[in-house]
Amino acid sequence: GTVMIWDYGYYTVDDAGKDDDPEQLMLEGIEKGKLAFSFHGKKLRGSFALVRTRLQGKKAQWLLIKHKDEAADPNYDPVADDAISAKSEKTMAEIENGDSPVHSSKDKGVTSKKKVQLEPELLAKPSKRERFGKSTKTKTSSALMPMLIHTSPELPMGKEWVYEQKLDGVRLIAYVDENNVALISRLGNDKSKQFPELAEGLKKMAKASGGSLILDGEVVAVSKKKPLGFQYLQGRIHLDDSKAVEAEIKATPVEFYVFDLLLLGEDSLIENSLEDRRNLLEQIFKKHTFPLITLTPVSKSAAIMKKKTIEGEWEGLIAKDISSHYLPGTRTRNWLKWKSVKREELIIGGWTEPKGARTLIGSLLVGYYDEDSQFQFAGHVGSGFNNKILKELHKALKAIEVKKSPFHRKPSTNDVPHWVEPQLVAEIKFQEWTDDGVLRHPSFLGIRDEGSSGIRAFSGFVTTKKRPI
CATH class of the missing domain: 2.40.50.140 (Nucleic acid-binding proteins)
Structure with missing residues (x-):
């Protein structure tokens, strides 16, 4: 059958003394039916226990148990979230068929825009998308899922990373052309009625770009151009009444912070590197300004951003691999969230x-x-x-x-x-x-x-x- 190198790295034995033989400790643990060790892999990290169980009349089995340490992430399902080879970055189907990886996050220098590989309705213009704008409680089955983020106990360092402030708002995928806007939440709900003031700036952005756009970003309450906490959006996110929304617009100003570009005109950018996608966004914002639409600032300096986090009492930082592709609905370690509190x-x-x-x-x-x-x-x-x-x-x-x-x-x-x-x-x-x-x-x-x-x-x-x- 088909074989995948799912992860690679090395392991160390937990609680091994200076003079202990790690290999001997592992052999003794196997004999006793209980081992404790730490993985230092590309995917699996931190301390684990391997415990032998034997139900009456059944063959002995081994359970792998993750200890609760700094590497533990209850939101991370390694099998479901990282279903690609750590070596080739191919799926099982791609390995079996001999295909090139479409999920690779290490390809450098990708500059060409690639045609849409997803279902056509996922990247349709807002005016052609089913059921948008009818109700804030209506789910849209065709919504493109946002790329997900891992939590990291340590802020990653290196030239391959860029850093941005961890915002505390509502994550939305914006589908935009010159005449229509749809703002879709992670659950597929259209939030356009809750944030109608964003439509003007987004439409102008589409016009300046020469075609339809799909943007990943976050709606954030602001005061004097500074992002505020999620609690300030509390009165906005469920409102259906237009008069109540208008009152909230005056009471709690918001802006849409854009941090990724997934579609430009007819071209999908999800297989381009983050560096390429960011460069395209910067070109758009360099020539124009758009009301209530902000390009999320990034920095290549972890030290500077860490200092800003402490001084500004930010929630934390998002670190992103500049070579990473956009993987809709997938949680990978190419995007990491580091919390300061x-x-x-x-x-x-x-x-x-x-x-x-x-x-x-x-x-x-x-x-x-x-x-x-x-x-x-x-x-x-x-x-x-x-x-x-x-x-x-x-x-x-x-x-x-x-x-x-x-x-x-x-x-x-x-x-x-x-x-x-x-x-x-x-x-x-x-x-x-x-x-x-x-x-x-x-x-x-x-x-x-x-x-x-x-x-x-x-x-x-x-x-x-x-x-x-």
Whole structure:
């Protein structure tokens, strides 16, 4: 059959002493049925355990278990997300057929624009795309999925990387021509009605470019041209009423930060290098300005960007391999997210009565599902709110209020508690986890829009959000 070199690198034995023989330790571990070691591969990294299991009457089997360390990424499925050879960067089908790799991220000097390889409707003009603009709740089956990003505990260094600020907005794919605009979220929802003020600048950009465009970017709330946090978009992302949207436009200005170009005219650019795609974007923005449309700044200096992150109190940085192709819907290590502060998505299980001048909500009571699918308490979150957010949160929580605590063990709260069905997911920033398993110095950032839309069927979503050990 067909063989793929899926990963390569080397391994080290965990807890090996200076005078220990690593090979002998591995042999002893095999004999005992339990080994602990670290992979240093292109894909697999960090500490693992290999454990032998034997069910009664069954042949012995080995389980490979990832330890919870800095290399652990609960959002990363190595088999599904990296289904290409680490050596040739070909898929199994390409290896079997002897084809050239279309997923390669290491080809240098790609300058020609390549014709569309995807389904034609994925790259259609906005005016020809089915069902766009009918409802913010209507999903578009033909939406092009954005390329996904890995989390990295360390910021990668080297000449092959460029760096940009990790923005805290709503990721959208923009389909644009001179007359039409569609802004499609990761779930395939058209958000054009929520952000109508972006249409003018995007249409002008298409006209200046001489044809249709597909752009990858992020809508971000801004103040004095500086990006703000996700919580400032909280009132915009679900609105259907045009008058309410107009009020939000005045209250919370936004801009669309563009960081990638996927289609220019009739030509797909997804197989071009990031460097080529970026150069084309820079040429467009060099000659023109477009209202409320901003080219995301990048830098080749990790040191400079790290300093800016600290001084500007940014969430973190995105590092991108300049030779990488655009892989729709695929999570690869060609794009990496490095966070300067800890953030976690946790589920709201209740709230407490307010004290003093605070109204409606004192603290949110948040938690997570553990390995046994038990809802564990993670602490009180009492900061990060303004009056508007408090009103919206209180209304949403009252609608799902219940009499009984949803937590596995009823927590001791700092005031009178109110319990809710664990449906809403909040993004929380914090300093660290305490030894007791609760958040230290947490602050509310917002309710995650795209995460919470599927939150009623928790199985896959919440079990990936376990507390680090």
